[in-house]
Amino acid sequence: MKVNIVSLTCCAGCVSSFLNAGDALVEILAGDFDIVYSPTFIDLKEIPNVDLAIVEGGVRTKDDETLIREVRAKCRILVGLGLCATHGGITSLGNMLSLKNLLEKEYSLIDTTKLPELEDLMYPICNFVDVDYYVPGCPPMPFLIVHTLKSIVSGKQPERHQSVVCTECHRKIVAAKLDRLYGIYEKPADPVLCMVSQGFVCLGSLTREGCGAPCPRAGFTCFGCRGPPDSMMYRSRDMYAFLVKVIASRTSIPEETIKEELYRNPFVFHTFIFSRFERAKARDRVV
Amino acid sequence: MSSKEITISPTTRIEGHGKVTIMLDESGNVADAHFYATEIRGFEYFLRGMEADRLPFIISRICGVCSTAHIMASVEAIESIYQTEITDTARKLRELLLMGQIVSNHSLVIYFLTLPDFWFPLEEDPSKRNIFQIMRERPDVGKRAIALRSFGAKILDVVGKREVHILSVIPGGLITPLREREREELLKEAENSIAIAGEALATGKELFEKNWADFKRAGDYRTHYMALTQDDAINFYRGNIRIINPEGGNVAEFAAQDYMEHVEEKIYPWTFAKFGYLKALGWLEGIVQVGPTARINVNSKTTTELANAELREFKRKFGTPAHTTILLDYARLIDLMYAVEKAKELLEDKTLTRSDTRVKVEPKGGRGIGVVEAPRGTLAHEYVLSNDGRLEQLKLIIPTQINNQAINLNVKDAATEFIHNGEIKPGLLNRIEMVIRAYDPCIKCATRTTGERLRVEIKNHWGRLLTIL
Numbered sequence: 225m226k227v228n229i230v231s232l233t234c235c236a237g238c239v240s241s242f243l244n245a246g247d248a249l250v251e252i253l254a255g256d257f258d259i260v261y262s263p264t265f266i267d268l269k270e271i272p273n274v275d276l277a278i279v280e281g282g283v284r285t286k287d288d289e290t291l292i293r294e295v296r297a298k299c300r301i302l303v304g305l306g307l308c309a310t311h312g313g314i315t316s317l318g319n320m321l322s323l324k325n326l327l328e329k330e331y332s333l334i335d336t337t338k339l340p341e342l343e344d345l346m347y348p349i350c351n352f353v354d355v356d357y358y359v360p361g362c363p364p365m366p367f368l369i370v371h372t373l374k375s376i377v378s379g380k381q382p383e384r385h386q387s388v389v390c391t392e393c394h395r396k397i398v399a400a401k402l403d404r405l406y407g408i409y410e411k412p413a414d415p416v417l418c419m420v421s422q423g424f425v426c427l428g429s430l431t432r433e434g435c436g437a438p439c440p441r442a443g444f445t446c447f448g449c450r451g452p453p454d455s456m457m458y459r460s461r462d463m464y465a466f467l468v469k470v471i472a473s474r475t476s477i478p479e480e481t482i483k484e485e486l487y488r489n490p491f492v493f494h495t496f497i498f499s500r501f502e503r504a505k506a507r508d509r510v511v
Numbered sequence: 512m513s514s515k516e517i518t519i520s521p522t523t524r525i526e527g528h529g530k531v532t533i534m535l536d537e538s539g540n541v542a543d544a545h546f547y548a549t550e551i552r553g554f555e556y557f558l559r560g561m562e563a564d565r566l567p568f569i570i571s572r573i574c575g576v577c578s579t580a581h582i583m584a585s586v587e588a589i590e591s592i593y594q595t596e597i598t599d600t601a602r603k604l605r606e607l608l609l610m611g612q613i614v615s616n617h618s619l620v621i622y623f624l625t626l627p628d629f630w631f632p633l634e635e636d637p638s639k640r641n642i643f644q645i646m647r648e649r650p651d652v653g654k655r656a657i658a659l660r661s662f663g664a665k666i667l668d669v670v671g672k673r674e675v676h677i678l679s680v681i682p683g684g685l686i687t688p689l690r691e692r693e694r695e696e697l698l699k700e701a702e703n704s705i706a707i708a709g710e711a712l713a714t715g716k717e718l719f720e721k722n723w724a725d726f727k728r729a730g731d732y733r734t735h736y737m738a739l740t741q742d743d744a745i746n747f748y749r750g751n752i753r754i755i756n757p758e759g760g761n762v763a764e765f766a767a768q769d770y771m772e773h774v775e776e777k778i779y780p781w782t783f784a785k786f787g788y789l790k791a792l793g794w795l796e797g798i799v800q801v802g803p804t805a806r807i808n809v810n811s812k813t814t815t816e817l818a819n820a821e822l823r824e825f826k827r828k829f830g831t832p833a834h835t836t837i838l839l840d841y842a843r844l845i846d847l848m849y850a851v852e853k854a855k856e857l858l859e860d861k862t863l864t865r866s867d868t869r870v871k872v873e874p875k876g877g878r879g880i881g882v883v884e885a886p887r888g889t890l891a892h893e894y895v896l897s898n899d900g901r902l903e904q905l906k907l908i909i910p911t912q913i914n915n916q917a918i919n920l921n922v923k924d925a926a927t928e929f930i931h932n933g934e935i936k937p938g939l940l941n942r943i944e945m946v947i948r949a950y951d952p953c954i955k956c957a958t959r960t961t962g963e964r965l966r967v968e969i970k971n972h973w974g975r976l977l978t979i980l
Binding site: 231233234235236237238239240241243244246247249250253254258259260263264265266267268269284285287313314315317318320321326329339340342362363366407408409412413438439441442443444447 | 521522523524525526527528547549550551552553556557558562564565568569572573574575576578615619623624637638640641642643646650653654657658660661664672673674675676678679681682683686687781782783869872874941955
């Protein structure tokens, strides 16, 4: 199988994560997996026709858009690797400023005729091309990438992860009695109790499983880097209201107080998904 | 009229979307050359207003390759505002994480990005000049590369709790202590990694010797150098910042907190990446380089045995300070050796598993700076926090920004060496890219906005595109 690995606007963390797969990576590379084009590793400057294209990063410039269209036209299967490609990722936080504002205020000293033109927003790739498999995560864990690629190479459907991070987290959910929410630096986390039951704003209950819950396991909050689970990928679902209900039921803090606290912080919820992700289109293809 | 422009885009085997333009004069000789960053992401503006307790793990998304260094600088900056003194255990674990970062980054750069240039003859078919081809021919080299990277990744996974974008480092220390079983496991792998690093050094030196006469032709720019120093030894985590001049004399030595008083940034309209330079000497005079060679030039030793022997040999062979650009690839191997040795030394310390990894922080507003040695050189984050704990201002001075002007001058140097009378010799493109590659520039970091490619376009002097190489 001939493979392209392409990077758009991103941090290169997803390909780094793939390289961290160790023995599994050696195994993949020794098998039917022939990387023929990848600016990160290979000097070829023209994109060839291939079976599989792996794309990390989203679309921030017109160059990215041209590139992703060309990549799609030249591959049979397209995999969006990582949250920037699948949902827009961290760079879509920049969507809070309009393009005009951005150029006038932030990049006024830049001569835009010499650099690629910017899109009006940061987009996930599904806004421009069809995507066969989405592998969200910031970055996706190496085993998840390996599992997905192995399935594709052997012609099988990759196993889908449809539920929420809580199903992979060992922590015990209890209905605690708390008077307020806590920041992650404010107190050490109990090793056994659910993070939300301790008053931390953990997004595990509305984030897709498949990562093995490394963050809540380590005593950190889940910050939603796998994007919404299947049950949340309908237009009618109000994730915000759902989060308020989850926190209220596990802490006994009045819903009004929680809402106030969450609205005070614009980054609680949209840190990783502030984009124009077309939910309905993607529902059955998220790995 | 024969004047034209040569463009290399995308630059390959480099982290970030970059582009090179070489302007030729009427007789076809090099008039000027630019190394561009063509991607933007905009962390500087969308982080404004962010709460301090989400800052480190969001700011690490600037770069997936050196994320640990960014988190570390970020947390140290916040701690300097909060005036937090972390425990010795936390300090050791953080240094171990930085060593994990150096191992995982340098094994990537050495094997996956730069090795193919040394391994294959210059005339080799470009589509073959890559690590995957090396793996096909010599599976053992590939296995070693991946084993070494896995050791770095494992440190980050076990101590940092994730391999890329670690999360255990927070203001006040580390979120969880290291378990005894984990320490023993890592220690076992450290032994093996030192052996692999030794082999990498031997192979690297052999390839270097073979090609040295040819390599030193391009890029020999004399500049100032800057790096962290602790008792005159290389250190990635603690110590003063020292600047030396091109002759090797000390120009300045100061604490990390004073960093911003010494370094200034400049903007050019043709690139999204800024240029760092020394304030006291002004633009152009004050060009300074950071990174593996700078670390060796600024310091006289390392605290570990094998790396120190290599460092002495390096200084003996190339003098001090060493200027030739391509030596960065050599110096990186010494960095790698130091990192695995230091990781082993830290892991041998049984107090590493003590449970006092975290102290309570008292959030407050103010200004603070965090400085560490990232894989590519000195990295500084400066924040101003408001009293309610939100980010008001941030300034990031990133190694590639500081090296930016040196890279540009070196590209011009290399182009002048290889292009005469408008004639482009075969392999030219890659020779210029090799000079850039030696710096291991992280364009993504430098602009808080870049991707992953270089391409060469030949334009006539009206800017019309003639060919793309």
